[in-house]
Amino acid sequence: MQITSIDDLQKAKGTGLNQLYPDKPKILVGMATCGRAAGAQRVYDLLHKKAQQEHWDGVVEKTGCIGFCYKEPLVDAIFPGKPRITYGEVTPEIAGALWEELAAGRIPEKQIMARLDMDDMVLNGGPRKFFKGKLKGFLAKTPRYEDLDFFKLQRHIAMRNCGFIDPDNLLHYIARGGYFPLYTTLTTMTPEEVINVVTFAGLRGRGGGGFPTGVKWASCRKAQGWPKYVLCNADEGDPGAYMDRSLIEGDPHAILEGMLIGAYAIGSSEGYIYVRAEYPLAVKTLQRAILSAREAGLLGENIFGTGFNFDIKLNLGGGAFVCGESTALMASIEGKPGEPRAKYVHTVDKGLWNRPSNLNNVETWANVPVIIGKGADWYRDIGTEGSKGTKIFSLVGQVKNVGLVEVPMGVSIKDLVMQVGGGVPENREFKAIQIGGPSGGCIPKEHWDLPIDFDSLWDAGAIMGSGGMIVMDNSTCMVDVAKFFLDFLIDESCGKCIPCRLGLKRMREILEEFSAGKGSLADLDEMESLSEAVKDGSLCALGGSAPNPVLTTLRYFREEYEAHILQQKCPAAVCKELITYTINPELCNGCTACVAECPQDAITGDKKKPHSLDTSLCIKCGACFEVCKFGAVAVA
Amino acid sequence: MITFTINGKEVRGQDGWTILEVARWNGIEIPTLCHHGALEPYGACRLCVVEVNDGKRSRVVISCMYPIRPGIQVQTESPRVANVRRWIIQLLLDESPESPKIQELAKTFGVTPSRFKKAGVDFACHLCGLCVRACQEVVGVQVLTFGNRGLRKAITSPFNAASKECLGCGTCTYICPTGAMDQVFQRVKG
Numbered sequence: 001m002q003i004t005s006i007d008d009l010q011k012a013k014g015t016g017l018n019q020l021y022p023d024k025p026k027i028l029v030g031m032a033t034c035g036r037a038a039g040a041q042r043v044y045d046l047l048h049k050k051a052q053q054e055h056w057d058g059v060v061e062k063t064g065c066i067g068f069c070y071k072e073p074l075v076d077a078i079f080p081g082k083p084r085i086t087y088g089e090v091t092p093e094i095a096g097a098l099w100e101e102l103a104a105g106r107i108p109e110k111q112i113m114a115r116l117d118m119d120d121m122v123l124n125g126g127p128r129k130f131f132k133g134k135l136k137g138f139l140a141k142t143p144r145y146e147d148l149d150f151f152k153l154q155r156h157i158a159m160r161n162c163g164f165i166d167p168d169n170l171l172h173y174i175a176r177g178g179y180f181p182l183y184t185t186l187t188t189m190t191p192e193e194v195i196n197v198v199t200f201a202g203l204r205g206r207g208g209g210g211f212p213t214g215v216k217w218a219s220c221r222k223a224q225g226w227p228k229y230v231l232c233n234a235d236e237g238d239p240g241a242y243m244d245r246s247l248i249e250g251d252p253h254a255i256l257e258g259m260l261i262g263a264y265a266i267g268s269s270e271g272y273i274y275v276r277a278e279y280p281l282a283v284k285t286l287q288r289a290i291l292s293a294r295e296a297g298l299l300g301e302n303i304f305g306t307g308f309n310f311d312i313k314l315n316l317g318g319g320a321f322v323c324g325e326s327t328a329l330m331a332s333i334e335g336k337p338g339e340p341r342a343k344y345v346h347t348v349d350k351g352l353w354n355r356p357s358n359l360n361n362v363e364t365w366a367n368v369p370v371i372i373g374k375g376a377d378w379y380r381d382i383g384t385e386g387s388k389g390t391k392i393f394s395l396v397g398q399v400k401n402v403g404l405v406e407v408p409m410g411v412s413i414k415d416l417v418m419q420v421g422g423g424v425p426e427n428r429e430f431k432a433i434q435i436g437g438p439s440g441g442c443i444p445k446e447h448w449d450l451p452i453d454f455d456s457l458w459d460a461g462a463i464m465g466s467g468g469m470i471v472m473d474n475s476t477c478m479v480d481v482a483k484f485f486l487d488f489l490i491d492e493s494c495g496k497c498i499p500c501r502l503g504l505k506r507m508r509e510i511l512e513e514f515s516a517g518k519g520s521l522a523d524l525d526e527m528e529s530l531s532e533a534v535k536d537g538s539l540c541a542l543g544g545s546a547p548n549p550v551l552t553t554l555r556y557f558r559e560e561y562e563a564h565i566l567q568q569k570c571p572a573a574v575c576k577e578l579i580t581y582t583i584n585p586e587l588c589n590g591c592t593a594c595v596a597e598c599p600q601d602a603i604t605g606d607k608k609k610p611h612s613l614d615t616s617l618c619i620k621c622g623a624c625f626e627v628c629k630f631g632a633v634a635v636a
Numbered sequence: 637m638i639t640f641t642i643n644g645k646e647v648r649g650q651d652g653w654t655i656l657e658v659a660r661w662n663g664i665e666i667p668t669l670c671h672h673g674a675l676e677p678y679g680a681c682r683l684c685v686v687e688v689n690d691g692k693r694s695r696v697v698i699s700c701m702y703p704i705r706p707g708i709q710v711q712t713e714s715p716r717v718a719n720v721r722r723w724i725i726q727l728l729l730d731e732s733p734e735s736p737k738i739q740e741l742a743k744t745f746g747v748t749p750s751r752f753k754k755a756g757v758d759f760a761c762h763l764c765g766l767c768v769r770a771c772q773e774v775v776g777v778q779v780l781t782f783g784n785r786g787l788r789k790a791i792t793s794p795f796n797a798a799s800k801e802c803l804g805c806g807t808c809t810y811i812c813p814t815g816a817m818d819q820v821f822q823r824v825k826g
Contacts (some may be wrong), residue, residue, distance in 0.1 A: 499723065
């Protein structure tokens, strides 16, 4: 279907809406990578096969991730005139039973997680109610999405279509208001107006730096040189972060539309999406989205008959974290080794192939159509003074509700962890949160009232980064955490400049001494001065921010470092060289569970008699500690 | 001409020059390792760092690549600069304690080997890339390249194979500041 006019777009929207909400039952399976990892493919195959075999008059469809990653696989039932019901943890084993009920037109209560009374659609003006009147029975008692602690604070703007549409279906995207902002842009706005709207909306780069997007676009528009390039950074690589992946897998057209609007504003006709090859589903989804947009005439020449041309090429990353850095990314697209270069001349002036280039990250692009569609004033109302809009975080680590969350800027760390995340596991205590990936920092409990926005995090020594949030409880040793992130960065450093390549290695060597109970307080000062040297001396942002995990843990958990150095103790009982396992004879009832578990045969003892542990044989693997149900194994 | 100051002294240079070029023209010493007048700057060793204040903020940049701008104030010996420089020399010295060029730098800046000093390696390659750039820009054959990344990064030839293109001219061994190229050269020229 060619879409070259507003009539075509309206028609596509009508068809799309009929597909989104047909007059028959519909079953949705969350099929982003997080769902597939939990078995969603098998669930989908099973439901799909059953529907075909039984000639079911309904639709079984896949969709992206709505954020409930801890309850995957997710299956949703949308029956005409009924609220949308979400079922959690629908494993392939129980999907059959769920099918029996749904196919018979019944909504079972088992595994039910939440209901959705209406779809607010974000872009399409006014919400769409799923039913009229009052709900009865258990449905009335089923919590609505907005009643769940996990969702209460959330607001899905960039993720507006994730979990609602089939990402491979262009019409679904249009049905929810997609490509209308592009039409408005191309037919009623000048490039300058577009830049002004984005600038006034206060959108800041979601890739980490938080640079004002409109300002960047304006510089690129002004830059001399042709052609100009519009680039999308989808080389997401922070440990524990998957915001961009989910956005691509759930709503690829939002990114394409954002880039189209940006290209119009900047004056570019060529774009690249640099996506890491380790995201096979995201790559496929993007390929299909680009193809379908091209077929519809939404990418290519003379878009909407306005004479505006723009097309997008996909570039797969070869597995280097540093290629998420803008200049390394451009070098990689050029076919050179992914090494950063000095940015004394900005990439908006001389970027890809030395031409003016505008790079934004996936989430930034996904926000753009909403800003145009809803207006800058609407967008400015969300968030804080200096940071507008929402931000997606992948909330992971020692937290109950692991998942993808999109919250307005300014929500406090405490609310995010305790309410949205549901707190840390039982009998543990929240200790710190690691924000911003390997280049970010650890923020302790004392500062958990800190609002999450670009400037507050910067002042606290962390960065917004792309949105990884790793929650840590009191079983985490901060020296160990610093070691983990340094290991990651040492491995991912391109090795070009000396402060990063050798400096990080030296920092790691000093940390290793700490966790072995060696080292002195003077080494802490050494560490700080080396950190400054690496920050100041490194070529790119990877090296420039690499000491952050060390510096923030030193800043907030200095006493923990000192305990390692002065008392040769690891307070969290993690650093192996500083801990000893012992068996408390008063608590041990002689169940022999640990005897069987110990790989070293270091534990001996008869049944029903207190066991003893030979510390000279012990390798401190902790297996006895894990297996003991009576708390008789102590570690200190 | 562009006018600015280095260590408080007013200096001038042409548009497109770098801070390092202007500094050297004025007899102001800035140490370098990966810089060579005949080659494009690469910015790997970071020894040539200076602190630049552009009126808005002060930051540490590398003088071999930073283009001069009117009114900037450049410091070549500020505490931040000295800290970066000292650490780079320290790290290099511990990596290849016997390299004459590094020893000379260490002596100038009063750096002595630390407890992390490497044993058994006398002439470690610092990946300054002079050989790669000389082979490409001066000889024009592109025999040498960087392989791998991070701590495993090394100078090599494409596919780590002996090169048919290598003329055996030895420019790379001549330009190498540490002596580490000798071994690679034997392997590459085949």
